[in-house]
Amino acid sequence: MVASGSHPGFDFVTARHGAEVVHRVTVTGPFNLRRRIRMYEETLKANSSAHYFCILDNSAKHENEFAYDDIQMLAEWLSREGVTDIYGVTITNDPGYSKLVQIVTAVLQIVDIGGTVMTTSDPAEAEAFIQEKLALVAARGARTGRV
Numbered sequence: 001m002v003a004s005g006s007h008p009g010f011d012f013v014t015a016r017h018g019a020e021v022v023h024r025v026t027v028t029g030p031f032n033l034r035r036r037i038r039m040y041e042e043t044l045k046a047n048s049s050a051h052y053f054c055i056l057d058n059s060a061k062h063e064n065e066f067a068y069d070d071i072q073m074l075a076e077w078l079s080r081e082g083v084t085d086i087y088g089v090t091i092t093n094d095p096g097y098s099k100l101v102q103i104v105t106a107v108l109q110i111v112d113i114g115g116t117v118m119t120t121s122d123p124a125e126a127e128a129f130i131q132e133k134l135a136l137v138a139a140r141g142a143r144t145g146r147v
Helices: 033-044 068-080 097-110 123-144
Strands: 003-007 010-017 020-027 051-057 085-091 114-120
Touching (some): 003 033, 020 033, 020 123, 033 068, 068 097, 085 097
Parallel strands (some): 020 051, 051 085, 085 114
8 A cells, every 4th residue: 555545525545566656545425526636635745646547436325516617627637747648447336427538538538638537336346447557657658668
């Protein structure tokens, strides 16, 4: 474990996986823009590369306020913070969340952040997704000599 913390609305644990870190965030209450900003502020402290890997678990179905303007503001801020790729998966049973993922994907392209985001209700699928993306980034780094 590299870092962990508990804040209003979320708990997180960050663990090292080779040259990268993976943030596992559990939503513990209503999750609005202010709490998301705090989540990114805390997890970025432990992020040692330009790649951001995160599993966000909202399987407890806490209220999730996340508007288009919020997504755009966060994407632009993450880009300014040096994030070039985001690999994120949200664990939720909310069928409407897939539309939110489409919006996030479009905004990331607009601000020139690569990576992939998705949603699932299966924690094992979320873990497999992150492991696949970690392997992809490691292989790409090995080919280019960059990590």
